Amino acid sequence: MRKEFIWDVIVNALYSLSLTYVLFQQVFTGRIGIDSFMYAALFSAMSLLYGYVVSNLKKAFLGHLVSIIVAIALTVYLVRYPIEVNIGNLAAELVTMYSLRNALVYVVFVVTPLSIIFISIGIYASQR
């Protein structure tokens, strides 16, 4: 039981950090272009694998939701931190607002719809 819990935490942490990488590429531009869809395709593949590895609908969607929240928070913090340390607080606040908006738009309109589809496919494949 404990082993299974640790495995779940590792799987979700890896999923969340993968999404952090994708978001880190996106939050700076604020535009949804070809690159955005390439990263979305990469993350869709990750979602497919994630669905297969978790192979439980309830667990997968709960983990997905938590991973998205953690990834957004982590991305915004990673973008903000060097600005806060090197430039100043005002610039850091502006960057936080800008990156948070970009991350939310990307997650809501691109990442979530695709990942829901691919997680479902992954779960279905694992049940066969």
Add this chain to the structure above:
Amino acid sequence: MHHNVDATMNLKTSTIIKATYLIVSLLLIALLVHEYSDYNLRVYSIKRLHVEVEDVCIYANNSVLFLNLTYSLSNNGVKSLEVSMITYKIYFGSEVARTYSENFYGSPLTMKPLQRLLRSIVLKVPEFKLRRNTVNGTVRVYVLFNVYIKTRFGNTPVTYRGAVTLSVSGL
């Protein structure tokens, strides 16, 4: 027997997919670390970029006044920085005497780490503005630089200031 083979195959597939998941996610994490370190060091380098006014002189040529501005641009950071534009705002006292911009969009001015560039520009300045800001034969010249650096956010301006007092009694 047939069921046993199926179970073994399923186990194998499951293990391969789990391994693929781990490898791909660890690869993405490694890329994240690399990208973040690049971003962090670039921001640090922008902080360490320095612009200093080295020399300012005003001279007359065919009764037209020119201002010769020499300044240094030093990258004291650890990453190369690309300058896409520099704008200059030159004040005589508190009055704007001249604004000017240099555009490097075609071929950005690349500043390597620890590189120091000495640059010079010559600008025509209006004589009447110089005259009305001259006090006891001297004028205070302020230069406001906006250095636009290519960053992940786009072209980001960084502002620097320089000031010198010039004697203009000979003009």
